[in-house]
Amino acid sequence: MPLKSTVENYKDYMGISPKAEDFDKYWAEGVKDLKGTDFSYTxxxxxxxxxDIEVYDMYFKGMNGERVHCELVKPKHIEGKIPGVMSFHGYTSNADSIYSKVPYAYNDMAFLAFEVPGQGGKSEDNYTADGPTLYGQIIRGVMDEDKKKLFFRNIYLDAVKAFVLFENMDFIDENRIGTTGKSQGGALSLVVAAFNKNVKASAVIYPFLADFKKVFEMNMCEDVYVEFKNWFRKYDTLHEKEDEFFERLSYIDVQNFADKVKCDVLFFTALLDTTCPPITQFSIYNKLKCNKELKVYCEYTHERLPYSDDIIYEFFKEKL
Structure with missing residues (x-):
């Protein structure tokens, strides 16, 4: 399908997944819980x-008291305060190579890479809740009586905490910080921007964790979303709890945070993406009320997008 026609089909799409009535209250309580935690780090x-660069392993206590890891790369010699970029990795992955962050440090910017607990990096995972842990982290906590037990609730709050620690470092200009990431990383970039108005710019590539019900409706519960299909097969074979399931997940659905993002957003999508279906990404993009720009890769799927690293670097040099 030609680019113009495809994007035209998506331009008014606002998602079909629910938003819990107490969504704002839920997250206000989450922020309150976050503020009551220890903000020290090493x-x-x-x-x-x-x-001419310095590299550090940064550790702090997450919402469950777990040891959360970030990787900090910065210029060796700093005069005054400098901009910062915070990155988030894809589902099951990690902070990746130091080398990928060096261009920022060589151009007077600090770079902090956050690692999600229980995935491919050094962050610990000591989370417990009722329900399965076999199939993936999105559904962890969906069966617990306590709505705060959603695994990604605490991941979002851990990411916000890491941003707060970063912006308060003595060499960081708190008014010139950006967030970026692909897939899960794109989702976390936008969620952090929704919570913290000091995010100046966000560059996201095919964001994950959006419009869960649409993914299920399209029968695309494979790969990263296979846990949905397996949950219903094991725990709700007749779909008697389907509405309850998707309402619980609405607390972590990124489209429900989109209208709270105030920074400039550079948004990449790939039209052949079968991991994070483009229509689910547009449920986020169309709800963004901020200054935004869309980059569409027509013949690409959930893969490396050519020149995207260059475009994002130039975006941050301009905005920060």
Whole structure:
């Protein structure tokens, strides 16, 4: 389908997944819980054979008291305060290579990479709740009586906490910080921007965790969303709890945060993406009320998008 026709079909789509009536109250309580946690952190310097940069492992306590890891790369010599970029990785992945962050440090910017607990990095996972843990993290906590037990509730709050720690570092200009990431990372980038008005710009690539009911309706519960299909097969074979299931997940549905994002957003989508279906991404994009720009890759799926790293770097150099 030609680009113009495809995007035209999506331009008014606002999602079909629900939004819980107490969504705002739920997250106000989450922020209150976050403020009651320990905001101390440690930095452990790492050796890396490249001149004029410094690399640190940063650790802090997450919402469940787990040790959360971030990777900090910054210029060795800093005068005054400098901009910062915070990144988030894809589902099951990690902070990736130090080398990928070096261009920012070489151009007087600090870079902080957050690692989600229980995935491919160094962050601990000591989370417990009723329900299965076999199939994935999206559904963790969906069966617990306590709505606060959703796994991604605490991931979102951990990410916000990491941003607060970053913006308060003595060499960071709190008014010049951006967020970025692909897939799960794109979702976390937008959620952090929704919670913290000091985010100046956000660059996101095919964001994950949106319009869950649409994914299910389209029968695209494979790969990262296979846990939906398996949950119904094991725990609700007749779909008697389907409405309850999707309402609980609405607390972590990124489209429900979109109207709270106030920063400039650079948004990439790939029209052949079968992992994060484009229509679910447009449920986010169409609800953004901020200054936004869309980059559409017609013949690409959930993969590396050519030149996107260059475009994002230029975006941050302009905005920050």
């Amino acid at each position: 930095l452990e310097k790492r050796d890396f054979p490249m001149k």
